[in-house]
Amino acid sequence: AKEHPVTKIVNMLKKMQSTLQEEQVKDDEINEKMSCYCETNDKEKNSAVEAALRAIDELTVTIEEKSALASKLGTEIEQLVAEMEAAAKAIATATKMREEEHAAFSAEEKELLDTITALTDALGVLGKHNEPALLSVAARLEARNFRHLEAVKRRVLSMLQQPNSKSYNARSGEIYGILKTMKEEFEGSLAKTQKEEAEAQQRFEELIAEKKAGIEKARERKNTKVTEKSDAEVALVNAKHDLKNVREGLSA
Numbered sequence: 342a343k344e345h346p347v348t349k350i351v352n353m354l355k356k357m358q359s360t361l362q363e364e365q366v367k368d369d370e371i372n373e374k375m376s377c378y379c380e381t382n383d384k385e386k387n388s389a390v391e392a393a394l395r396a397i398d399e400l401t402v403t404i405e406e407k408s409a410l411a412s413k414l415g416t417e418i419e420q421l422v423a424e425m426e427a428a429a430k431a432i433a434t435a436t437k438m439r440e441e442e443h444a445a446f447s448a449e450e451k452e453l454l455d456t457i458t459a460l461t462d463a464l465g466v467l468g469k470h471n472e473p474a475l476l477s478v479a480a481r482l483e484a485r486n487f488r489h490l491e492a493v494k495r496r497v498l499s500m501l502q503q504p505n506s507k508s509y510n511a512r513s514g515e516i517y518g519i520l521k522t523m524k525e526e527f528e529g530s531l532a533k534t535q536k537e538e539a540e541a542q543q544r545f546e547e548l549i550a551e552k553k554a555g556i557e558k559a560r561e562r563k564n565t566k567v568t569e570k571s572d573a574e575v576a577l578v579n580a581k582h583d584l585k586n587v588r589e590g591l592s593a
Contacts, residue, residue: 393591400584407577414570421563428552428559435552439545446538453531460524467517 390591393587396587397584397591400580400587403580404577404584407573407580411570411573411577414566414573418563418566418570421559421566425556425559425563428556432549432552435545435548439541442541443538446534446541449534450531450538453527453534457524457527457531460520460527463520464517464524467520
């Protein structure tokens, strides 16, 4: 039973139709997948582009802010260093002046003490009530410089060198009174000088304490700002690196 030619053609046409239908289904599936992929991919890329543009804006602002902050902190650190150096210089200058003042005071104090000792000895010698005592006093006075009381010393020496027209008691009593007054004046000068030295020393110590406290505060502030500047510089480097990567990603 051979197949009739017409039947054969009909069967062939049916098979062709079935094949075409299957291919159409596959084409539809591929087209749907391609359409879905293109649509989804387009959305993702557009979203990535928008995110990259936003990131670029944000990173640009961050770079500007961190750069300005690092520069500002650098200037403030320099100012604090200069402030500490000025305070240290002030301490050195004040210390040198105080040493010079103290040296001058020590010399003056020694001179005043020596003068007071000499006058005390002279007054003690006058208590011996004899003519050689007056000569001893004259020798002691001649050996000393009484500064602004030199005129008084000359007067006493003149009295000691006067002829013995007056009694010893009269002469020694008058000289004793003058020397006692001189001694009291020198003791007053010594007390005043010592008081001024104590006040100067106190002012010096207060100044040094104030300067050192200022240096310590400035150092603490500087250390804080150094840390902040370091953080800003690290953030700046990271932001520049991120910006480069984002721009490369955007370009891709």
